[in-house]
Amino acid sequence: MVVGELAHERDVIIVGGGPGGYHAALRAAQLGLAVTLIEKEDIGGGCLNKGCIPSKLFTYSGEKLAEINEYSHLGIETSPILFNINTLQSNKRNLINQLQEGMKTKCKKHNVELLKGTAYFLSDEKIGFENGDQYEVYRFKHAVIATGSLLEARKGYHMDHVRILDSWSITKLNEIPEKLLIYGNDYIALEMAFAFQAFGSKVSIIFEQEDFEFDLSINKELRRILKKKNISVMRKARLIEAAIEENGVLVTLEEREATEKQFFSHLFVSTKQTPNIKNLGIERIGVETTDGGYIKINEKCQTTRQNIYAVGDVTEGQSLAVKAIKQGKTAAEAIAGILTEFDLRFLPLVAHTSPPIAAVGMSEQEAVQKGHSVIVSQIPLSSNGYSAINRKKDGFIKVVFERESNRLLGMHMIGNGAIELISSGIISLEMIARDEDLHFPLYPHPSVNESLLEAVEAIKNYSSVITSF
Template sequence: MAETRSTQLLVIGAGPGGYPAALHAADRGWAVTLVDEDNRLGGVCLNRGCIPSKALLHIARLLHEVRALAEQGVRFEGPQIDLERLRSYVQKQVVGRLNSGIAQLTKARGVQVLTGHATFLDPHTVRVRPSVGEELTLRFEHCILAPGSLPVVPSAWQVDPQRIWDSTAALQLSCLPPRLLVIGGGYIGLEIGTVYAALGSQVTVVEALDGLLPLADRDLVAPLEKRLRREFAAIYVNTRVASVQAAEEGIAVTLEGRDVPERLLFDHVLVAVGRRPNTAHLNLDKAGVQVDERGYIRVDAQRRTSVPHIYAVGDAAGEPGLAHKATAEARVAVEALLGEPAAWQPRAIPAVVFTDPEIAWAGLTEKQAQAEGIPHEVLKFPWTASGRAVTLDRTEGLTKLLVEPDSKRILGVGMVGVGVGDMIAEGVLAIEMGAVARDLLETIHPHPTLSETLMECAELAYGASVHIARPKRS
């Protein structure tokens, strides 16, 4: 007979949605059990996604900066890449340190952590199958689902498990392929491509749509694309991958598009064409939890599923698949469970692409405003007029605001440039607070900083900024 236990709240998934939900509930006095298949807490984001990729992108940026110093009169010898040591640094000193921190937090809060795969038996019961040891049955009063998502690799491209990578495999740094193909010009493909290019691989990117990062405004993508075309071997847009075949000398790829080589040979291929919700093996039907045609769990404004005592947050509860969205949803779900007046109603969810330069945006994009016919005024401040950008020799950046024409209320914020991922939160706060451009321009920003570009961009709503002349309107 399998062991049977009970808990007040069951949380399935220990990623950026699951473990914060467990901690919030434990802080409120609930008895919480957290179940995850991985014995390292943190989910995909910490173990196989956000954190390792950002550690590697930091190193890639340092490599770029060192190389750029030669033009400023400071020269270093070429870098020697110790791949094993680099891999160990990322996994032990970065990922491992954060794993340990989460484990300590759950222990201090009294959260019971179980390692294993959970499947529903009925609306109040799951079976937990551990990788080692005997399975157990767990009864619960309430449940928060946070199973996350998985990378998508079309079956037709799965021709060689050693050479065809998804994002998880690519971030393991098993080797530095001389020739790497990245299928997909979204943020995952470009971030990982940036890492491998900096470490010495010749990177080629293929994107089926007419531009990189299709959700971002073109004026924000332009500086990044210009830089990547120098660093990558090639970028092909409006191009389809017709076939992927294993060959003795590598992976042969056939392309279809205008002015593209018909056939290319690569040592490895990274498939970065999207992710899918990790809901297929939970037996949600036995719990009565409804999913849509794509496998996303249907939730209401409180993140409640079709079963009143079961909630869902994170990637599996709908797009966008962002860690910070999952963490914010976790708080809403726990507060709703406690009967507090909580609802998921964000005005802006920031998006950041951690390439070099970075791209960040929040709220209404110019592309969206045009498509939906929303009245707006676009304000742009080029970083060529930023003293701080000049000192960094990174003047390719741009800061822009979308505001209501009459009230000047801030509708959207977009930026491209070094470090904009750390600047976008000011724009998110402005949108959430219903701020107008004058609120930004009257907020004294420190000088010289890149954050000043938000202040000076806001000045354009009322005539001209100090450093960018603009004719006043009659």
């Protein structure tokens, strides 16, 4: 085809088939728009193929493996348990293929044209598409950039993805590390630490920060649980270099200005994600970026070119699928003329650890720093009836209220059911709920939900309230 001779006409062109781009495509098609979705690799993007789904499969497997040893109290007798990581890898590939096919089926059902190849902007109304020798030009009314992120390389070591691993390669291992060092304190680092400890690895965690990134109470409980599982934690420490040797990795660590060398069979490094926007040609059409390299957008996901939108990891904020999905749908609705916007104020933070962690809104310390007079209540799951049945007693539910108005400011949980239950906190914060709004409804019995009710009820009894500040 000669460039400029013929261009396919589309209402919306979406570049990137991860969570943001995929949901933008479906929503736009549902709203009657002609949509083409272009993905360079496999549909589902990094989330389905490398990140979210593989890592959560590993954490789920680790959780179930750990639970098996506790079934005897239910009268379930088990023979010696064997874990086969190759079987898990086979299941992972089958799961990814199954979910990919499901996404393709949905695209077909909603008449979304799905193309595999690279795309780049020729102008603010044309995109070039390439797949091998094939070259096409698409003219669009609107475009959505949803190309996700790349993992940033760290200095001091070579990431060979065999001995030194990142969040995309650790779930490709075909062997269980004998001695695994986790470098990082985010949710991915924690998930991998818990999963591989359950698989049988001796796990250590080091990170440069003062503590983990949750509410101080959760951090304290998390450190207790890690110690209980024999996972060592070294805070305010730095990995200076790592050298790959025949049977492992020799690392140089720095703590309190003293350095030491330690040997591990494997090293996992939790790496920063950077926006994947090179070679898109956005600079030639006036799409502006921030100093950090992210695409500038407004509350409707519009870039500095009004007919071009951006969603997900290419925009500022945490690299989370929940953010990308919301922005993708917002962009599609804005393109269709619907009054819409996204707001990440109550973006939940979750970790599929064992037990899981979930939080939304302000932590206790954040609320105080912002000038709120707070009432805080924390109820341990050890007092919950259903936790006694399933013997998952670690953790608690913590609520943070503003003293004067009794308005909910934050909800923080660590324990069985936390990730599902945090939706109650998200909805409550969006509705500007007060204590009575959470106290009035009925809670199923027996269930972990009752601990949330107890936490809310406790704020009326100031003598039982935790007041750390």
